[in-house]
Amino acid sequence: MAHKPEKHMILTVFMLPPGYYKDSWRLPGSRSEELGYLDFVTDLTLMCERAKLDSVFFGDVVTASTILEGNMMTTGLNEPITTLSALAGRTSKIGLTGTVSTSFSLPFVTARQLSGLDSLSGGRAGWNIVTSWMGGENFGIDELPAPAERYRRATEFVDVAVKLWDSWSDQAVINDRASGWWADPAKIQAIDYDGEFFKVAGPLNMRRSPQGRPVLFQAGSSADGMELGATFADVTYTAQPRKDGAAEFYAKYKELVRAKGRDPRSVKVLPGILPIVGETDAEAEEIAKDLANHINFDSGRVQLAKNLEIDIADIDLDERIPAERWSEDPSRGSRYHIFRKLTLDDGLTLRDLVVESYRSGAHLWAVGSASKIADVMVDWFEGGAADGFSLNPPHMPDGLRRICDLLVPELQERGYFRTEYEGDTLREHLGLDRPGAWDTH
Template identity: 40%
Template sequence: MSQRKLRLGAFVMATGHHIAAWRHPGSQIDSGTNLDHYIQVAQTAERGLFDQIFLADSPGIHQRLDDESISRQGRLSHFEPVTLWAALAAVTRHIGFVATASTTYEDPYLLARKFASLDHISKGRSAWNVVTTSAATVHGNFGLAAHPDPAVRYERAHEFVDVVKGLWDSWDDDALTRDRDSGVYFDPARVHALNHVGRHFTVKGPLNIERPPQGHPVIVQAGSSEDGKELAAASAEAIFTAWTSLEEAQAFYRDVKGRLAKYGRRPEQLLVLPGISPVVGRTPEEAQAKWAELQGLIHPSVGLDTLRPFWPEADLRSWKLDEPPPYFPLPPKGVSSRAHVVIELARRERFTVRQLYEYLAGARGHWVVVGTPEQIADQMQLWFENEAADGFNVMPPVLPESLDDFVDLVIPELQRRGLFRTAYEGRTLRENLGLERPASRYARAEEAA
């Protein structure tokens, strides 16, 4: 029996990750703003003993309203994630909540307060997915003339994360005495103003909420560009990534873990969680039939739009669907990591245009595995035991149907192999992920003095 256990997150996307999921009868068609749907999904993931549930987010819609296929998209109306997770914390006990928030378009003080509040509301189950926002269409929502370049966004992100962590340390763990007899509520000497002055931010502090139960909510980072890997190595405790082959995943795993030492960190302090989108059938034939049903729901205009980020200058409508892409570009600026995966996949597999968008339709370039519970567990075990993953971000193609399939069929197989827990180990997300609770920077300074 393996002592090391898989870490599993449920990456939920409204009706599901497949781009045609909203048309599938197994989806909840109004899920983006249906609280009961998310309650069901969160409780199913908790029943499956998942570590966390994750919601991606962007501060604006990704497409222009005049795009031909926009009326066929099923993901444009959805909750803001921290608000949603606060509601779901009241109807769950163990599962953690990962919310995406942008260092480009948010304010560090407000973000620190928001996530500290979520950590208290959930009793230590919150996490922040740090993104710089890749969508170039949202700057107009914030009065900006253009979307900042990647180098500027990541420079800002490093400072932003440091400010937020400093604000979370505003109150020492023992600052609040709440002593009725003495009439002393807290010790002002145990509360700290950050007084940060940097290139991008000037923030005084302190935060007006006590230190979160986890010390810091868990820091997550999504992305595999050079800048993204450096940000993860410096600050993240879990990294979400996308690979489609064992060899590429192993190379990434070694690379990002190898960057930790220069930041004074150990390899086990960063969990690598590639995305996997499982299509589960009790037989291989049933799994393939499920996949074929989903693929048959893709409208070609929606399929072609999945290729637009990788061929931004192309007239995609003129391409012949059953021939290979007419050329392979250099990865476009700003989305180089995902573009590398997609373009190399198309080149390696010699996909036609239709085959490529059908592949991307499942999970936008993440690893799609179609098979029985045993076949899916085989692939997960292979990556887990060969330094390609510490766990997975499970991306159900259809919600709630596909998550039910995974919890009912794949989780028992992983447990039978000794790869996954049979009960939660702790009460906080950090405890369940095997991550340390960070000491306050002010406590560390006192110890060093």
């Protein structure tokens, strides 16, 4: 008898309407003329909902610099909160997760926006907490603080937001026509927060939302990022190109969560995967070739140099970036160190690195039939490397269609994914408890 899995995977889609594989918007049929418009993202999101996926997830940047450099991967063309609010009215089950940076917003504003999204969507909101590495020029910040300070601010930011969401008891709304009190002031508590970065009296001026709080996602894999995630996050995204590294991260992360006094099973670890899915292995290889043929190595070199902050103008595409140009400084971030390792330990050339960063951006990638890719996912899932995956569609809309119509049914058939939604809220999809408010702590 075939092995019957005990639980199913969590699957979210990294919603990049131009496609994850950077220049894939140039492919025929990409609907790139509609980038930034609602009908296109609605169609993509409905495709995910039909496949019963847990959530769509919108990344964000708050600068036009990527577009001006011809890099269409993460553009900010869909501002997450407005886009997800519109999608709340066009969908009914799928989770709606969006990125808001703790370096540029304020906790009271963010807490209100996400509480509103959670209420408008009937309990489907998620927040991807990021600290951002660019965009300061639009907020009067000449130079962004070092990562450690950004994470200190992020920690305080999330702490304030959580306290604001919890400032209304679930019993606060009494709607008492006779007495003339809609809300019971005794059930709504100020937070009186006075920290290093924020001073917020509270309480929130919105009723407690269906999930109590939105589901909290975070995506930093540095020590500070993991600390933030282990303290607050329900879900962590991580870029892991190999199973052994992913399993190591998974174990370390769950241990950190346990050390915080939280149940490790209540925190989900989702590595990214870029699946290039074909009806057959051969067709998938053809698609992969087609995608690679769109890579512009000139702009790729410039972008890689900028991302890594290494001068590589003089290096031949078929040579390696020399060891002395890399830094061991851990504050350079986890992605930097993945690329450093790929060069120094695995011998990748500059050309290989450009392809690597264009194709999957340090995430796992797989090319083949649904069955072949499902094998990889199941191997990671059963092997203690993942609770599920952040799916990065290589091209839109066809790459997503292939994920939804070929890969997901394969996982469903094997019992690794749901065939119907069992709950209504994102927390229910993820198997997470609804947190209590201040009067239950």
